[in-house]
Amino acid sequence: MSQPALSKALRLLEQEVGTKLLEPEGRGLRLTPAGQRFKDETAGLLDQWLKVPENLLRSDSEKVPYRLGSFEVFTTYFLSHLLKSVDLGPLELHEYRPGRLEQAIAEGVVDIGITYAPIPKSGVDFTEVTKIKMGIFGLKKFKGLNWSELPFVVPLLPTQGTPSKVQGLDGWPDHEFNRQILYRVTMMESAMELCRQGLCVAYLPEFVVSLHNKALLPDYRLIELESPLSQKERKQSVFLIQRKNNPESTLYRQIAKSLRNLG
Structure with a gap:
């Protein structure tokens, strides 16, 4: 989205909610107190909206399991932490050593990987999510x-x-x-x-x-x-891995958030 289009969209949003949501801060912007309340109030609605495409693809009669891959540090201990905050539903948990994990993602065997020993591999993207x-x-x-x-x-x-x-x-x-x-x-x-x-x-x-x-x-x-x-x-550093050019799914964002909460 271009800067003028973004500015117009923000002005329209402020008109719709009837209050100022952003204010200048140096060369950038920050949320006003009302903007922060708006963000907090709409977080759940935004999450539901982002789930719509996945929910349409995942019918109740044919639920495709999520395929999560990592090595034992995370599969043994992080999984229980993740399950407290995320409803994974059907799940395939794959345990691989670094190197083999990246290969499994590139080959489509695993959807999302978690590692702190990233091995460069053609066809996969790494995102540092926390330390x-x-x-x-x-x-x-x-x-x-x-x-x-x-x-x-x-x-x-x-x-x-x-x-x-x-x-x-x-x-x-x-x-x-x-x-x-x-x-x-x-x-x-x-x-x-x-x-x-x-x-x-x-x-x-x-x-x-x-x-x-x-x-x-x-x-x-x-x-x-x-x-x-x-x-x-x-x-x-802890990294999430997925196939190159794949859009960030709701699960991807939820795993990233859960990892950040470890710190």
């Missing part, structure tokens, strides 16, 4: 030790082909800080069990540990330990 806090977590017995003395459990296979220098699937910058690695596992739940038993520590998303600790007795809860990484370095 999550990472940290070193283990039992209290490790408190006070220097990070270089800590025994780590790490993903069995590193990721390759990421545009950043992050090499490990857990997001640790192996090119900067060499860890004392005691265990290598395929499944994150195996890593969590080793941590619960006090055998090692792991580099994990803070939201995962928070959800994990809610279900455990105090003796098995994990705490954050000393790290050589700054607060900024511990922020891990």
Whole structure:
């Protein structure tokens, strides 16, 4: 939409609602108090309107399942958080390693992917939607030790082909800080069990540990330990992936919003 057309549309909207919704702020615009109330009051209506095309395509007699793909950090822990705020209906949950996830999206096997280790792939688009806090977590017995003395459990296979220098699937910058690695596992739940038993520590998303600790007795809860990484370095970007040129669906926006709420 051109700028003149947008200005005209906004003037018509203000005439229809009978109040001023926007006011100048520097070289831009901001919502007036009435504009903010209008936004809040119409948010639900806008969401319903945006769902109309999808609802027309999805008949009650033939509901096509949503196909969501990620790796275990998100499929195990983020899914429960997502289901509290989003009615997914029929769902196919695909678990892939980075690289294979992007390929599945390019091939049409998966509709939307979630990752923090994006692998460039022809035919897919990446959108950074939020940043999550990472940290070193283990039992209290490790408190006070220097990070270089800590025994780590790490993903069995590193990721390759990421545009950043992050090499490990857990997001640790192996090119900067060499860890004392005691265990290598395929499944994150195996890593969590080793941590619960006090055998090692792991580099994990803070939201995962928070959800994990809610279900455990105090003796098995994990705490954050000393790290050589700054607060900024511990922020891990999270990306949504979909096929190139696909329009953002309602589900895409809902997943993005739910991810942002993790922070």
